[in-house]
């Protein structure tokens with residue numbers, strides 16, 4: 368397995384690696400994710416010269432399409448959503464390897480057709496038997512597709528070829544279902560053949576957490592309980608559930624976002640330096656953090672869930688969650704969730720990590736704020752120590768990618784008045800190249816067999832172990848608190864931090 372080290376090799380900083388002979392099969396190719404993200408990402412990779420000349424793309428879906436209909440669909444998706452400009456010569460090369468297999472997941476004949484399509488591509492395109500199977504399908508279909516791949520010999524790695532499975536989130540809806548899914552997957556694929564997508568890990572800014580911490584000398588000495596007061600990790604959306612009622616209701620914000628994205632961000636923020644940047648070393652450190660997470664004693668006080676009510680969003684009237692199409696008016700699904708956890712180890716003992724996510728909040732923003740303790744003493748006459756602000760390092764994951772350092776500075780004038788100021792690093796200003804889309808990076812990594820950015824079985828199960836007691840508590844205690852659309856969540860969440868003498872950031 369490849370284990371390149373982008374932090375150490377200056378020649379290897381941004382997607383410089385090129386995939387060898389290979390192909391990608393997308394199950395659920397007519398779906399939303401495939402059209403908006405996967406097909407455009409494949410084109411962008413091809414356009415940047417990162418795919419092999421005979422790269423093949425096989426779509427599998429129910430509708431009665433010919434190869435040409437599929438190619439036309441990919442063409443439209445690329446024109447609409449690709450990040451890089453459309454180039455006819457790249458497109459002409461890409462369609463040589465495009466095939467469509469019509470079928471349903473429970474139909475053996477469809478999978479036999481898929482097998483012969485792959486064999487044909489091996490001959491025509493030189494794919495060498497190397498195929499990744501991307502399961503962009505409803506979670507309930509994961510087991511049947513995995514079993515069909517085994518039954519039809521599609522998971523077999525013959526004559527030095529490789530076969531890999533790419534699985535979208537959600538990976539289970541609690542610990543038990545995640546364990547069941549893991550055992551189904553592991554009956555068919557070895558751990559190094561399985562790539563679980565948490566697309567946040569494909570974002571440049573998320574990988575930059577490691578660069579910030581471990582490629583610099585000035586941050587790590589203060590990155591611990593002696594200096595850090597608390598950490599806030601926020602993923603806020605300004606939109607509601609849109610047309611995704613069927614997926615969202617009964618799942619909710621904590622399962623949809625905290626279990627995967629936020630706990631992964633927390634693990635990267637809190638983990639020790641890995642022995643190297645390879646997949647095993649990285650997973651080992653993240654796993655230790657997730658295993659050391661301690662839940663609050665009083666889940667009623669230190670967790671909050673909410674549901675958006677009617678309100679105003681971006682100058683327009685917005686309806687509440689319970690009035691959305693397809694939502695049960697009695698639904699107790701959380702559209703906002705905030706939890707406080709600790710990482711029970713020597714570095715972090717006593718430092719709360721506050722994680723929150725929600726829909727229809729004030730702004731779309733994802734950030735990690737490491738907030739430092741106040742200066743222990745102030746020699747300045749007019750600024751009492753408790754009036755000084757708290758220093759903070761804020762990693763802005765999206766949309767305005769960068770890092771902000773907040774500290775106190777003297778206000779110009781004759782008195783020694785101190786006020787908080789910010790120092791900013793913005794990706795867009797420091798680098799001329801734009802960041803690749805997360806899915807570009809992750810699909811390329813799958814083709815290269817580089818699993819650094821994919822959560823493993825243990826991480827997924829540990830994350831559910833953290834969330835399960837919270838979900839069980841919520842199931843048996845009342846209802847989510849209502850918050851008006853366009854605000855920063857329920858007042859209960861503000862009170863949760865106020866009790867600790869702290870407050871949420873308003874990004």
Ligand SMILES: NC(=O)c1ccc[n+]([C@@H]2O[C@H](COP(=O)([O-])OP(=O)(O)OC[C@H]3O[C@@H](n4cnc5c(N)ncnc54)[C@H](OP(=O)(O)O)[C@@H]3O)[C@@H](O)[C@H]2O)c1
Nearest residue numbers: 395396397398399400429430471472503504506535536537
């Ligand atoms: N959309 C997102 O932004 C997003 C983000 C994160 C994760 N995900 C995850 O990614 C996966 C796909 O999401 P999506 O939004 O693209 O879903 P979607 O729009 O509902 O698409 C599902 C796809 O599966 C196909 N399908 C369903 N049942 C089938 C069957 N029995 N046989 C053959 N094909 C079948 C559908 O084909 P037909 O067209 O023939 O019905 C469609 O192509 C899900 O696991 C989702 O949770 C999505």
